[in-house]
Amino acid sequence: MSSAAAPSRPHRPLFAIGLRLVAVICLAVMFVTGRVADAHGVHLVETLFYRQALALPVVFAWLAMSSGIGAIRTRRISVHATRMVIGLTGMALNFLSYILLPPAEATTIGFTMPIFGTILSALILREPTGIHRWAAVLIGFLGVLIMVRPEGGHFPPMGVAVAITAALVTASVSLVLRELGRTESAGVVVFWFTALSVPPLGIGMLFYGQAHDAQTWGLLLMIGLFGGIAQLCLTAALRWAPVSVVLPMDYSSILWITLLGWAIWGDWPMWTTWVGAALIIASGLYIAWREHRHARRIATA
Numbered sequence: 001m002s003s004a005a006a007p008s009r010p011h012r013p014l015f016a017i018g019l020r021l022v023a024v025i026c027l028a029v030m031f032v033t034g035r036v037a038d039a040h041g042v043h044l045v046e047t048l049f050y051r052q053a054l055a056l057p058v059v060f061a062w063l064a065m066s067s068g069i070g071a072i073r074t075r076r077i078s079v080h081a082t083r084m085v086i087g088l089t090g091m092a093l094n095f096l097s098y099i100l101l102p103p104a105e106a107t108t109i110g111f112t113m114p115i116f117g118t119i120l121s122a123l124i125l126r127e128p129t130g131i132h133r134w135a136a137v138l139i140g141f142l143g144v145l146i147m148v149r150p151e152g153g154h155f156p157p158m159g160v161a162v163a164i165t166a167a168l169v170t171a172s173v174s175l176v177l178r179e180l181g182r183t184e185s186a187g188v189v190v191f192w193f194t195a196l197s198v199p200p201l202g203i204g205m206l207f208y209g210q211a212h213d214a215q216t217w218g219l220l221l222m223i224g225l226f227g228g229i230a231q232l233c234l235t236a237a238l239r240w241a242p243v244s245v246v247l248p249m250d251y252s253s254i255l256w257i258t259l260l261g262w263a264i265w266g267d268w269p270m271w272t273t274w275v276g277a278a279l280i281i282a283s284g285l286y287i288a289w290r291e292h293r294h295a296r297r298i299a300t301a
Contacts (some may be wrong), residue, residue: 004193016241020249022080023233025207028256030226031098032264033108037219037256038099045208047095047223048088049201054224055231056194062232064185080192083176088197093166100159103261106271107254107276108147108161113283115140116171124175133290140283145274154270194231247288251281 027088034047063071074080097106115137122129148160212220237246254277261267269277 006009012243013241013245016239016246017134017249019233019237019240020246021252023237024229024253025256026166026226026233028107028253030223030230030262031095032103032257032260033222033226035098035103036264037216037223040212040216040219041118041210042212042216042220043171043208043210044095044099045201045204046091046210046220049205049209050093050220050224051091051227052194052197052201052224053207054221055228056198057242058225058228059187059191059194059231062233063191064112067185070189071185074188076180076183077192079180080184080189081178081196083189084175084193084196086169086176087173087193088201090166090169090186093162093169097159097163097166100162101155102265102267103257104153104254104277105147105268105273106159106163108273108280109144109160110167111170111254111280111284112140112144112164112167112169113174114287115280116168117174118287120171120175125171130290133287135282136286136290143276143279143283147273147277148202149232149272154172154275171228186238190231190235212228248285249282254281 031176034051035171037047038044072208093122094106094110097109101109118129118133119138121127144164148155177189258267258269
């Protein structure tokens with residue numbers, strides 16, 4: 001049955017890369033908008049609520065049109081709930097990191113997610129991790145040290161700690177997604193993450209929700225819509241090409257974030273940020289390449 005379905009699976013790498021690029025740009029706009037909204041007095045709980053609540057109908061409509069409403073059925077609601085808690089925590093920390101740090105630096109530290117993913121896979125899943133990937137991990141952390149320069153005090157320690165924790169938590173989400181991916185499609189995972197996160201955030205809105213002016217409401221609308229579009233494009237891209245093809249586009253976010261930070265706040269990263277980013281990106285790409293190579297060996301064994 002599976003062999004018959006395999007040939008019909010579409011493969012349009014350029015289209016997939018384009019979708020991934022759109023997703024990366026949308027995420028850059030979303031996080032920068034979250035920073036602007038914070039300056040307008042929006043509480044983090046409000047940002048998270050509107051990010052999820054406004055994205056939910058977009059995700060539901062896309063899933064209904066592509067797979068049918070029946071596709072949202074699941075027997076693994078407890079695993080989805082676990083993914084929601086971890087994912088929502090990571091999302092909150094990511095938004096907070098962009099509030100506490102300049103956008104380019106928050107983005108660069110976020111690139112350490114594959115590095116933490118390698119560590120967690122080795123420690124929790126007991127996956128074999130050779131000297132090559134451990135060397136890439138060390139190079140990635142060297143890039144972080146060069147960028148933040150702990151002795152220089154260029155960035156608030158709390159902001160750096162939040163950004164690193166966000167990368168760690170986001171990496172842990174990937175472990176849960178591996179488990180869910182065995183039985184659930186990417187669209188179903190996105191739907192349940194969004195749907196399950198709205199009720200607890202709605203309760204939080206009872207305490208932190210407030211009235212805003214038209215401009216601020218516009219910012220919140222942007223956060224929800226750009227977040228929803230990004231989520232859909234990330235998911236759709238994987239229907240047209242494997243992760244190894246589209247993953248490099250994620251690192252282009254440093255360009256879009258830097259341009260947005262410069263245009264809005266006049267921020268321009270120091271040379272140490274560029275050097276650190278180069279090492280972290282090289283580390284992440286090398287880890288991805290080694291994992292892809294390992295997966296191909298298993299598939300052809």
